[in-house]
Amino acid sequence: MNLVLLEPRDGIDSSVVTLTDARATHLLKVLRVTPGQALRIGLLDGPFGTGTVEAVDNGRVTLCCTFEKDIPPRPPIDLLLALPRPKVMRRLWAQLAALGVGRIILTNASRVERDYFDTHIVTEACFRPLLIEGLQQVRDTRLPLVSSHRQFKILVEDDLDDLFPSGIRLVADPGGKTSIEDALANRDERVLLAIGPEGGWNDFELKLLEAHRFVPVSLGPRTLRVDTACTALLAIAHSVLRRAPVRNV
C-alpha cells in the first residue's frame, strides 16, 4: 500500500479521521507508523494529500489530513472487456485499476459463459475493494467506473455512445492490419480498447464492433491469454499516449 485512500464514509471530521479496518492494520503491522509521521493519502475520486499520524491506539490509527487543490485526471483509456471466467476476473480487478483505466465496460459475448454474470465477481461488493487495492498500490485516487452488460448487441448499438461519446475505438484482433502503436501515435483523444474472450470475438461481434467505429489492432503474432493481453495492451497504450505531444482528455 503506497497510498492510504480515504472516502466519505470514513467520516472525515474537521480533517481528522480514525481508521480501524485493514488500512489501520497495514499501517501498524507493515509500515509500523508512529505519531508525528506523515503519510501520503488521497481522497477517493478526489485530491492527494498528507495525513499526519496523531495517535496510534489499540489497532486504531488517527490521521490529521490536509489535501491538495487539484484532482488528478481520470486515466485516458477505457476498457470494453468480454467477461473472463471469475477466477481470472478476480485477479484482473486490481491490475486494471493499477495500470489505469477510466471505465470498465463488461460485456457478454458468444464465447463467454452466460452464468459468469451471476457470480459474485461482478458485484460492487466484490470488485470495489479490489479496485481500491490497485489504486493504493500505484497512488491513484480515480476509481474506475464499472458497468455490466448481458446483451452485447444492445450495448454496442444503444448504450456505447453514452458510455464513450468520443475518442478512438480499438478492438484487439489477431487479424488486425494496424498495430496499436500506429493507431495511437500522435493522438490525444480518449481511447476505448475492446478485448474479447478466450477464443476471440465471433464474426458477428467483430463486424458489429467495426460498424461502430472500432478499428482492429494486432499485438503481433503471439495470441496472449486474456489476462496477459489486458495488461500488455493497457501498458503499450499508456506508453504510446505518454509520448503524445499534447494530452488533453
Added chain:
Amino acid sequence: MNLVLLEPRDGIDSSVVTLTDARATHLLKVLRVTPGQALRIGLLDGPFGTGTVEAVDNGRVTLCCTFEKDIPPRPPIDLLLALPRPKVMRRLWAQLAALGVGRIILTNASRVERDYFDTHIVTEACFRPLLIEGLQQVRDTRLPLVSSHRQFKILVEDDLDDLFPSGIRLVADPGGKTSIEDALANRDERVLLAIGPEGGWNDFELKLLEAHRFVPVSLGPRTLRVDTACTALLAIAHSVLRRAPVRNV
C-alpha cells in the same frame, strides 16, 4: 493450445508420433480432431511444422509430422528477476514464455525471502510444463533458458557476463530518469531487463547493477506489483523492438 509442441522424448519415429498425455486429451476433448485433419505443430527449440492426424484411438492421437527448415529465433529479451513469492512465480512462468523471453535469470535480493529458493517452484519439474504451456498458447518453440542464483553479488560480478555477454542492460526503477521506450528506441541489440522484488532493490543492489552497465529505466509514476510490472515491461520492450529499423540478434 494453439500449437502442439513435440520434443525428442515423444519418440518421433519416421515422422510419426503417438501422443497419450494431456496434449492428446486436449486434441480429443477440446479441439475434437478427426483423422485427416492438419494441425500446427512445433519441435521444442526446433522448427514449426504440420501434423496430420493419422489415427484417433482410445485417448491416443497419432500424427504424421513434417517440419519446416528454419528454426524461429530466440526472443531478443532476457529477464533478470528477483524471485517473487512462489504463488506469484507459479502464475508468471507461462506468462513469461507467452510474452517471449530468451532467458530467465532468477536471483536472490535483500527483499526476497531466502526460503523461496527451497520451494518446488524453482525446480525444472515444476516450471518446464508451465513454460511449454505458455509457448503452446502463443505458437513459439523456443523454450526460455532458466537459471537460479542464490547470491546476487556473485551473479552480477562473476556470472552475468557469461549469461548475457553483450547488449543493453536495463533495470526497472521508479527513480530512473530514462523511459524504457527511450532507452530502446532504434536499438537492435539483445536486451536484459532487471526487475526487483516487491519493495524494490536496495541501494547496494541498485548501485551494483549500475556499476555493471544497467541503466535505470522508469515505467512512469505508477509503481506496479512485480507480476504486472513483468508483463507491462516485456510488452512495452517488445513493442519498441518490433519498431526498430533492423533486427539482428
